Amino acid sequence: RDSNCMAEALSDSGSANAPTIESVRESLIRQEDTIVFGLIERARFPINSPTYSASYAKIPGFTGSLAQFVAHETEALQAKAGRFTSPEENPFFPKDLPASLVPSQNHTGVLHPSAASININKSIWDFYFDKLLALFAVPGDDGNYAATAASDLVCLQALSRRIHYGKFVAEVKFKESPKEYEPAIRAKNRDALMKLLTVESVEEAVKKRVAKKAMVFGQEVTLNSTDGSNGKYKVDPSVLSRLYAEWVMPLTKLVQVEYLLRRLD
Numbered sequence: 547r548d549s550n551c552m553a554e555a556l557s558d559s560g561s562a563n564a565p566t567i568e569s570v571r572e573s574l575i576r577q578e579d580t581i582v583f584g585l586i587e588r589a590r591f592p593i594n595s596p597t598y599s600a601s602y603a604k605i606p607g608f609t610g611s612l613a614q615f616v617a618h619e620t621e622a623l624q625a626k627a628g629r630f631t632s633p634e635e636n637p638f639f640p641k642d643l644p645a646s647l648v649p650s651q652n653h654t655g656v657l658h659p660s661a662a663s664i665n666i667n668k669s670i671w672d673f674y675f676d677k678l679l680a681l682f683a684v685p686g687d688d689g690n691y692a693a694t695a696a697s698d699l700v701c702l703q704a705l706s707r708r709i710h711y712g713k714f715v716a717e718v719k720f721k722e723s724p725k726e727y728e729p730a731i732r733a734k735n736r737d738a739l740m741k742l743l744t745v746e747s748v749e750e751a752v753k754k755r756v757a758k759k760a761m762v763f764g765q766e767v768t769l770n771s772t773d774g775s776n777g778k779y780k781v782d783p784s785v786l787s788r789l790y791a792e793w794v795m796p797l798t799k800l801v802q803v804e805y806l807l808r809r810l811d
């Protein structure tokens with residue numbers, strides 16, 4: 547089985563394919579590629595602020611910005627196609643999502659059932675638009691608002707999938723050493739859980755690797771240059787390490803704590 551394909555590995559039945567710390571970390575590493583490419587695509591456009599303005603959009607029957615409208619309507623379509631029946635996917639607009647219209651997939655229970663109640667997409671939406679966007683999109687307005695909103699949603703969904711993957715990371719960690727986690731879970735001790743699940747050396751490696759991916763994936767590729775990209779990248783590599791250090795890893799850890807707190811329910 548292709549170990550890169552965690553979605554398939556996770557939906558397999560039988561403990562032979564139960565996730566391990568190696569397999570979940572492999573998935574997190576692969577998801578970095580999606581996130582870096584997503585930001586590179588979004589960086590093709592300037593900020594395009596009308597995309598985020600409710601007063602600009604004035605969409606009949608919808609209150610909100612074009613970014614909200616595109617996310618809401620795209621999720622509705624994806625819900626009908628079965629996207630959110632996967633335990634790896636969490637919607638930004640969970641209210642009134644249409645039901646899946648496709649035959650149900652056999653997602654076997656890797657996670658504790660209470661995992662479904664954890665959704666921190668509001669925090670992801672807020673840091674993305676309020677903090678991150680201005681760090682990698684240049685100021686300006688080129689009128690491509692619909693394409694901008696679509697590429698924001700690609701980034702948001704990739705970040706959401708990565709951050710909520712903390713549920714799987716936490717499950718694996720709990721299964722590997724339940725005796726270490728149980729007392730802190732029973733005591734509802736968030737700080738102790740946070741300490742138990744944190745591995746500084748892994749976090750350092752993640753920050754370095756995502757910056758390196760921004761250099762490799764975001765360089766200008768030409769046929770006859772001697773000197774690659776002259777230090778110019780489509781997304782500043784330091785933005786990637788900052789994104790992971792300030793938001794992605796802290797929120798993944800928050801998801802892990804939330805999951806562990808419910809693990810013995």
Ligand SMILES: O=C(O)C(=O)C[C@]1(C(=O)O)C=C[C@@H](O)C=C1
Nearest residue numbers: 715743744745746748749795798
């Ligand atoms: O790899 C792990 O053990 C994780 O829990 C994932 C992760 C991350 O978000 O990348 C989070 C916490 C750890 O401190 C290290 C890395």
